[in-house]
Amino acid sequence: MMRIPLPDSMACTPADLAGALRWRYATKRFDAGRRIPAPIWAALEDALVQSPSSYGLQPWKFLLIEDPKLRAALRPHSWDQPQITDCSHLVVFLARTAIGPEDLDRLIQATAEARGLTAEQLEPYRSLMQKDLIDGPRSGAIDRWASNQVYIALGTFLTAAALMAVDACPIEGFSPADYDRILHLEGGPYRSCVVCAAGYRHHEDRYASLAKVRYAPESLIEIR
């Protein structure tokens, strides 16, 4: 993949960004009859793939749940929320449960290929990751570290969706153990971490018209 040169201008105006972030809300009721058009969904999938992560390790997978029977099976383990069955695209964000040498090998190989280098030239990079994530202090908290990375992808996805005028609902109200069982993830290298429904709001979703609640900027941002 070649690098894209510096753009001459911003991808959108500050006002468009502000508008998109205010337009979005956690959609409680989706229009089950409206499907996200393929080119728009492709842009959202791309946002997941391009999402930043620590060391670029991408300790995640994204399950797109298309089978209506599977969605119906997941819904009772999601506080029975109708977004699970009614949304256009349902994504289960999976986090890697452990980081081993094979994860570093995979990234080093991909990096060598993308940049025309040898694995030997990338040894300092591999060694840095090894010392931090496998031998170092973070090795005991990989589950938490991987979760954090997945939430970067969630933030990226939610922002991208708003920019594309796609509604979304991030969902923590589900049973990871039941999801792992139903999705056959038990004993595997990934576990279900967080869920996001995407699509278009139902015109009767009363939450769409409620004022957004955010604390005053001066209480959230402090200059030191």
Added chain:
Amino acid sequence: MMRIPLPDSMACTPADLAGALRWRYATKRFDAGRRIPAPIWAALEDALVQSPSSYGLQPWKFLLIEDPKLRAALRPHSWDQPQITDCSHLVVFLARTAIGPEDLDRLIQATAEARGLTAEQLEPYRSLMQKDLIDGPRSGAIDRWASNQVYIALGTFLTAAALMAVDACPIEGFSPADYDRILHLEGGPYRSCVVCAAGYRHHEDRYASLAKVRYAPESLIEIR
């Protein structure tokens, strides 16, 4: 705050979004002489404030480190990374260490004000949060839960920065204990969680021209 009506169109095109996400990279060397213009920084601060969080609880604060002496004091506890001192805007993302009734009261009061409701009308909402975060299973993992929310804000910020053609470098390579000490957070309700430097890449940053490394979409996204 009034809700913004449904936009007629997307805030940017899928191609612009894709371009911004490919243009960004973890900037290793900033141009210390270039400052993010005030209106652009305002848009990035706004992205932090508008960022989604579970229940809308916003369990975070954002410290903007402007004092050069403070930056110099933090740098040795950040693997001596030059981004800490050379970037235009340095943000330390803080996570709430615990969630108590006062957090729920604060959100309920803000919600009542924004939506013209009484606290009594919002009791079911308060009760739901109480049962989940204070009395329920998540009460034992608030530190982790709050971290996750902060990483949504980080993902939102990184995406917003790319859209505004602002460079950024998310930083996990720092000592939270030393940051907490230097920033006088010890014993308080927030702890340092993750750091992000923002500004403009130095024209000699060799990382800018390296190919981005992402696994193939078909290995990251699985349809079920």
